Amino acid sequence: MAEDKSLEDRIKSKAVELGFAACGIALADAAPLAADRLRQWLADGCHGDMIWMETRAHHRASPAGLWPAVKSVISLGMSYAPATDPLALADEGGVGRISVYAQGADYHDVVKRQLKALGRWLAAEGGGDLKVFVDTAPVMEKPLAEAAGLGWQGKHTNLVSRDHGSWLFLGAIYTTLELVPDGRGRGGCGSCDACQTACPTDAFPAPYRLDARRCISYLTIEAAGPIPHEFRRAIGNRIYGCDDCLAVCPWNKFAAAARDNIAFHPRAELVAPDLADLLALDDAGFRQVFAGSPIKRIGRDRMVRNAAIAAGNSGDGDLVRVLRPLVNDSNPVVAEAAEWALGELQP
Structure with missing residues (x-):
């Protein structure tokens, strides 16, 4: 009962x-x-x-x-x-x-x-x-x-x-209730260092310690200014967050896909968005595409900056056409990222 x-x-x-x-x-x-x-x-x-x-x-x-x-x-x-x-x-x-968490x-x-x-x-x-x-x-x-x-x-x-x-x-x-506590979490990482070695930007100075300044999630979400040049190529095509250290965790093999939580099912347009479409976004277009998503909080400028870095890493010469107008973007961070990307695509 x-x-x-x-x-x-x-x-x-x-x-x-x-x-x-x-x-x-x-x-x-x-x-x-x-x-x-x-x-x-x-x-x-x-x-x-x-x-x-x-x-x-x-x-x-x-x-x-x-x-x-x-x-x-x-x-x-x-x-x-x-x-x-x-x-x-x-x-x-x-x-x-x-990043997976932001696709729904x-x-x-x-x-x-x-x-x-x-x-x-x-x-x-x-x-x-x-x-x-x-x-x-x-x-x-x-x-x-x-x-x-x-x-x-x-x-x-x-x-x-x-x-x-x-x-x-x-x-x-x-x-304020005095509840009976449970014990601490069981398990541990042992000698596994998969998450440490998977990080593209060496954001872990030591196990159990993260330097956010080197983390791709921080660089693409929290940092508002230009992304430091030393990390740009390592970012690859990541435009919002990074799953690498999470995705390689061996304990994930016990995790069943969250099929029952419909809210977190990925939206098709956020699984593999086309860089050309992202580079062409204005403020209104950004708000429309990312309505209801946690991505909405970074705003158009940061997203287009990120997409420009990804474009520079893409090797796709067709993106030159979309990048060129961004060199004159009203946001100087976007303009600089576009100029860098053009330099990577047409050296």
Whole structure:
């Protein structure tokens, strides 16, 4: 009978009902080392231009730093495991590669909607106050997920799950309820260094440590200025994010494709978009193509900059025609990227 189950068990059952693939509970102070690691990472400048990481470090360092009333953290994971090989288009010069997580609906909206549904249920069932978070707040989702038993932070610094590999979107519910915690995540990376050696830009100075300034995801999404020349050829045809370190994780073999979560099914036009079409985008066209996608937040200029870099790496001389007008683009970063690409295609 449902009434005979503990609140913790009922939370996990409800989470599954709402589409979460993983759910675990940790005490609010269960990741004590996270704060020191964050401070060292910031001191080394590894966050690059992500200034918000710095300005809200005191909130991010611990759940209580953000909300002093919190007693327990419910960590949740929603699978977006792809049905096909994310690296399959690596040699397709005329198309752009978009990270798996961004090929469908915006995960912020999808995960937060279900977190709120779980939060409403919990408030009715258990009482207490709560707050829900997914990625946009100063929350250390990965160490908390490890503390709650969802997996462990791998050498690529992302969460690795025994059941879902490296393909989990993470969310968290902070609550004033004193819940019984689960144990820490089981498993580990052992001697495997597949994610380290797969990185095209050597963004891992050491296992379990990421220098965002060298990461293709950072360079194509967070960085607004010109992409440093030293990374341009390594970017290949990646125009939004990079899956390489995630895709080679051996634990992915246990992850079933997320077929049941329709929201994360890839949109056909985002699986292998034509570079010529992307280079021709204006602001209105960009908003139309990427409506409902997490890609919309980077704006037209950053996307066209990325597409120009990919075009320069494509070896496709037909793209010269589309690149030439961009040399006079109103955005100087776009114009410079186009000029570089033309130099690569017609030296």
